Amino acid sequence: MLHQIVSHIARRWQPARLATTPAERRAIARLRYQIYVEEQGDARPDADHHARVVWSSIDDEAGTLHYYAGSPERPAGSLRVRVWAAGRAPADVRERYGLARIPGADRVAGCDNTFLMFRRSLRGTAAVAAMLSTAARDVVDRFGCHLVFATCSPGQLPIYQARGFRTYAWAIADRSFGLQVPIVGATFDLDHLKRVGSHLWRAWARHLRREE
């Protein structure tokens, strides 16, 4: 009961939005450093230990979006999304997710979700799902994405499977995050997404029905 109340408050008071200013991006880079370097002790090649930020050139590319929850000065969580048009996935993404081996993947727009993170106090609350829903709705509405890719550690797989993502491939070795499992959520997998109560179903169902 207490968890439900906290969860409800978190969703209401930590609305998710797209970062549009350099200050918002800087705050996200700082939060990444706090979580990945200071909390988790990751030896990240993209960490700047002097400025205490984690950021790379990919973060500044035109197709890279940064969603965050909470205040612009001190975000509570964030998510990086790289979007691409049909057949235009960046080379590193193509290789990471083995796109050439997924029939039809090149015929639809897609996106790559990385750097999903929340401050400890908000993990396990509805604020996480709310931010993921905002991003999922946005990538379908604005960019027509039909495939949402991500990777996670084997230990985090249940979190993502409970959200409707499916495994489809081999695990990969990532220089920053160690062993990672590729996962995908697809707009044409609505029945499965509905069955598991996925945030993707809630984000996509209305939009996709309108399209039919």
Ligand SMILES: CC(C)(COP(=O)(O)OP(=O)(O)OC[C@H]1O[C@@H](n2cnc3c(N)ncnc32)[C@H](O)[C@@H]1OP(=O)(O)O)[C@@H](O)C(=O)NCCC(=O)NCCS
């Ligand atoms: C990723 C994240 C936003 C997910 O938040 P969430 O959906 O609210 O899920 P939770 O953090 O509450 O985790 C759910 C369960 O998975 C477990 N879990 C989380 N990360 C795990 C890991 N790396 N290995 C094993 N178990 C893990 C949690 O302990 C929790 O277990 P419980 O339900 O028994 O308490 C949050 O875990 C986070 O911010 N983690 C730090 C950043 C990170 O590792 N991001 C992923 C890589 S980019």
